[in-house]
Amino acid sequence: MQGRVLAVDDNPQIVNLTVRLLNSFGYEARGMSDPREVPAMVRSFNPEVCILDIQMPFISGSELLDSIRSIDHFTEIILLTGTNDTLLAVSLMKKGAADYLLKPIEPKQMDVAVARALEHRRLIIENTAYKLNLERLVEERSQALSDALRNLNDLHSATLETLAAAIDLRDQGTSGHSRRVADMAIQVVKKMGMDDGELMQIEHGALLHDIGKLRIPDSILWKPSDLTHEEWEIMHKHPEYGYEFVQKIGFLKEAADIILSHHERFDGTGYPRGLKGDEISFGTRIFSLVDAIDAMIYDRPYHRATAFSIACEEIRKLSGTHFDPELVEPVLEALKDYEK
Ligand SMILES: [Fe+2]
Ligand SMILES: [Fe+2]
Structure with missing residues (x-):
């Protein structure tokens, strides 16, 4: 029929x-x-x-x-x-x-x-x-792609966390510092409305900012007394060493900027390049503030933790010299829940 x-x-x-x-x-x-x-x-x-x-x-x-x-x-x-x-x-x-x-x-x-x-x-x-078949196929492929990306991201994250832990372990007394500054930086930039891509770059940069210290000899990194002028010169190379480590790694290219510039100062007196004001990227200017605050409010081998409010006063004193005066208050405001 x-x-x-x-x-x-x-x-x-x-x-x-x-x-x-x-x-x-x-x-x-x-x-x-x-x-x-x-x-x-x-x-x-x-x-x-x-x-x-x-x-x-x-x-x-x-x-x-x-x-x-x-x-x-x-x-x-x-x-x-x-x-x-x-x-x-x-x-x-x-x-x-x-x-x-x-x-x-x-x-x-x-x-x-x-x-x-x-x-x-x-x-x-x-x-x-x-x-229907096409829709199902597109859905399946999209799912497979997003699974693969998620796996890759998980792998990246695990690698970076391990590296950050290794950096902190070697740099005695900074245990947990890299993860903490990454969390603080995320907290700040989220409040400033940055997109997920920028956020991830800042997180990666913060996690690895001192990766260059892996190339600094133990005799300098762990020296119990003051460093000599020559030793400081070597120590000051860690941002460039770090930059060399990561700049060839595609997904860390943007983060490399924070690694290279995290010791620059707003007034141009920092190192290694003596960058000034806007020459220092926005993410790095934020990170410098966060890095300094964390160094003050947590114990280090040579100083006890200070209260967040005291750290804020110290930061304000350096507004315009070390730090971008336009970012000081917004960053302190974004971190105010660190006040115990
Ligand atoms: Fe550093
Ligand atoms: Fe640091």
Whole structure:
């Protein structure tokens, strides 16, 4: 059988004729003359095409079309019309009917209309399945991509945390400093409304800011007495050493700037490049403040922790020299919950 077709007309003779014609063309056809029974028949027979008379008692052609479509959206509707029904037929075509046939039925025309409707239905179903499949495929690929990115991020984070812990371990007495300044810097820049990308760069820069100290000899890094002038010169190279370590690593390129510039001062008296004001990146100017605050409010081998309020006063004294005067108050405000 080429397809299931349901013919509906309130005139039983037209129904019989239509069903016979459809059978002769090879379709599996059923017919009915009471339109109220159509929904039940659509559910049980599941026709691919319905041929509907649009002027019937009890139920309008428009309602019938809606009710068939609500049972199976893919059912194709061909309208049977008299010559004076053409306006109604056009309005039903707009609602999704596939075609219309004028009464009296011309057999060949009906065969062509049914074949065309079946082909239309096949294409719609195929297209819908293709779209669904495409959507599923896009969803699967997007999920796989975001999983891969998340794994990569997790891997990056774990590597950076380990490195930061190693830096702190070697730089005696700064235990947890790198993670803490990273957290503080994030807290500050979040309040300043920076985007996630900038935030991540600042976090990475903060975590690794002293990575260059890994190249400073133990005899200098751990010297219990004051450093000589030559030793300070070597110590002051740690930002450049750190920069050399990370600048070739793609995802740390932006963070490298904080590593290179974290000892610059706003008035140009810092090192290694003696950058001034805006020449120092925004993230680095924020980081310098955070780094200094953390150094004061946590214990170090050579000094006891000071209260946050005292640290704030010390920072304010250096506003405009060490630190960007426009950032001092916003940063202190953003960190005010460190006040115990
Ligand atoms: Fe440093
Ligand atoms: Fe530091």
